[in-house]
Amino acid sequence: MALAAKKNIKKVVLAYSGGLDTSAIIPWLKENYDGCEVVAFCADVGQGEEELVGIKEKAIASGASECYVVDLKEEYVKDYIYPIIKTGAVYEGQYLLGTSMARPVIAKAHIEIALKVGADAVCHGCTGKGNDQVRFEACFAALAPQLTVIAPWREWDMVSREDLLDYLAERNIPCAASLTKIYSRDANAWHISHEGGELEDPWCEPSKEVWTMTVDPMDAPDEAGKVMLSFEAGELVAVDDKPMSAYQSLMYLNEKAAAHGVGRIDIVENRLVGMKSRGCYETPGGTVLMAAYKGLESLILDKESLKYRESVGHEFSHVIYDGRWFTPLAKAQLASAASFAEKVTGDVVVKLYKGMAQVTQRRSPNSLYSEEFATFGADDVYDQKHAEGFIRLFSLSSRITALKQADSVLTEKK
Numbered sequence: 001m002a003l004a005a006k007k008n009i010k011k012v013v014l015a016y017s018g019g020l021d022t023s024a025i026i027p028w029l030k031e032n033y034d035g036c037e038v039v040a041f042c043a044d045v046g047q048g049e050e051e052l053v054g055i056k057e058k059a060i061a062s063g064a065s066e067c068y069v070v071d072l073k074e075e076y077v078k079d080y081i082y083p084i085i086k087t088g089a090v091y092e093g094q095y096l097l098g099t100s101m102a103r104p105v106i107a108k109a110h111i112e113i114a115l116k117v118g119a120d121a122v123c124h125g126c127t128g129k130g131n132d133q134v135r136f137e138a139c140f141a142a143l144a145p146q147l148t149v150i151a152p153w154r155e156w157d158m159v160s161r162e163d164l165l166d167y168l169a170e171r172n173i174p175c176a177a178s179l180t181k182i183y184s185r186d187a188n189a190w191h192i193s194h195e196g197g198e199l200e201d202p203w204c205e206p207s208k209e210v211w212t213m214t215v216d217p218m219d220a221p222d223e224a225g226k227v228m229l230s231f232e233a234g235e236l237v238a239v240d241d242k243p244m245s246a247y248q249s250l251m252y253l254n255e256k257a258a259a260h261g262v263g264r265i266d267i268v269e270n271r272l273v274g275m276k277s278r279g280c281y282e283t284p285g286g287t288v289l290m291a292a293y294k295g296l297e298s299l300i301l302d303k304e305s306l307k308y309r310e311s312v313g314h315e316f317s318h319v320i321y322d323g324r325w326f327t328p329l330a331k332a333q334l335a336s337a338a339s340f341a342e343k344v345t346g347d348v349v350v351k352l353y354k355g356m357a358q359v360t361q362r363r364s365p366n367s368l369y370s371e372e373f374a375t376f377g378a379d380d381v382y383d384q385k386h387a388e389g390f391i392r393l394f395s396l397s398s399r400i401t402a403l404k405q406a407d408s409v410l411t412e413k414k
Contacts, residue, residue: 009033009148013114014123015106015136016040016067018055021125023175024164025152026062029123033150036120040067041113043106045076046189046247062173068113073189076105078246081190081286084320085293086234086344087337088313091321094267096283096290098191103132104325107139114147121148128154131272135323142326183210189250191263191283202268202278213254213282217261217355224353226360227256229292231348234341236289253285260352263287272322288357292348295359299367300343309340 012029016022026038040059044052052069059067084101091097114122122140126133128151137149158164161181168175182197192213198204208216230238239249257263263284271277301309316333324330346364350357372381392399 009036009120009150011037011039011117011119012121012123012150013039013041013110013117013119014064015110015125016042016055016059016064017125018042018051018058019125020161020164020168020175021153023058023062023173024158024167025123025125026059026064027171027173028152028156028167029150030063032155038064038123039113039117039119040064041110042067042069043109044069044071044073045102045106046073046251047187051187058174062175070109070113072105072109073247074245076102076247077189077250080105080325081250082235082246083334083338084316085290086341087316087333088290088294088297088309089317089320090290090313091317092267092269094265095269095281095321096191096286097317097320098188098281098283098286099186099193100131100135100321100323101190102188103135103323104139107136108143110136111140111143111147115144119147121150123150123152126151126153129271129273129275131321131323134272138323139326185212187213189247189254190286191281194280194282195277199278199280206266206280210280211264211282214258214264214284215261217264220259220261220354224351225256225260226349226351227253227288228347228349228361229253229289230346231293231296232345234293234338234344250285250289253288255285257284257288257352257357258282261355262352262357264355288350288352291357291359292350293344295350295362296344296346296348296364297340299346299362299364299369301340302368305340309337312336 012033014022014025014029016026022040026040029036029038040056042052042055042059055069056067080101084097089097091100110122113119122144124133124136126136133151133154137151140147140149158167165175183194183199184196186193194206194210194212197210199206199210228240229236230241236246236249237243239252242252244252263282263286264280265283266278266280268276268278297306297309312333316330316337319325319327319330319333343366344364345366346362348359349361351360370381
């Protein structure tokens, strides 16, 4: 950034986590942006109370003028997770998008704080290698393009944890981080991700130390557990017949599913910036919720509707992974999924057993399933002779193609 632009920055709102990177960013901003005021912003998206204890004091001790901690848990689950579930989005067939789906609600709150305090700029601690820099900055551009975006990892010359720790030590700024940290983790109400350490070698099996949220499936109870989810118009309204808020429902499902080792995946994914990365993810409640929703959906949507909804889910997985929530395309895809969800009402039972979440029961007042038509026994509603005419019409193009090919062979022989 040009020197003149740096001198124009009087107040910056930093997305602050209390970790090593953002602790170093506060003094760095003040030193490199002409003594600007730094306001810390922390988003509570359900990452755990232990990560928020004393965070305001840490921010002030690092040089921030003030620190806003914004509770986004209910908004995150109800206004972001639930709509995404309706799309059926799963990135590259496995990843339930736990990190990606939290970024829009955080970015929105970040901008709201920046506008509230009259900031000139917003700042994040994302590295130049990851997806999050794109996700946050795409949201910033859509919500407040007039604000300058500062990304220290793309500016400063520090390249390691050692550099950051030395930087803080030289300035007598306290930080609980140390060189012994092995894994990079990101947690919210939906999941926790793990990267780094032995996971950087895709041939290396994850050790037990990687997993922090779920019981090892090998050690899970020998007796299966069950949970019933009740939906109205695509919204989860009760779990095990208990009405709960969106966030409370997810916490309840997380606890039940984690005890049975549900929700672990180990994947190599394609990052938005072009490289591949290996990560382990734990999404216990989310795995159950997604399985239940799709299990209920299978009763209700006709073949062509389900096929189209699946295509929306595939496309939307890339939209949300790439950070394009605040775009016309995302709005259209979410609206499409919401229209299908209007009929998704009913109950689903999911069995939890040693890492598996299996739908075993489902019912809905909008079900298209008819035992009268589907039965293998005698029925009075379906004349099996009618299938012959249907099959002849359904396969007509194949029949015509084969006849044409046969005519061509005969012509050549003559």
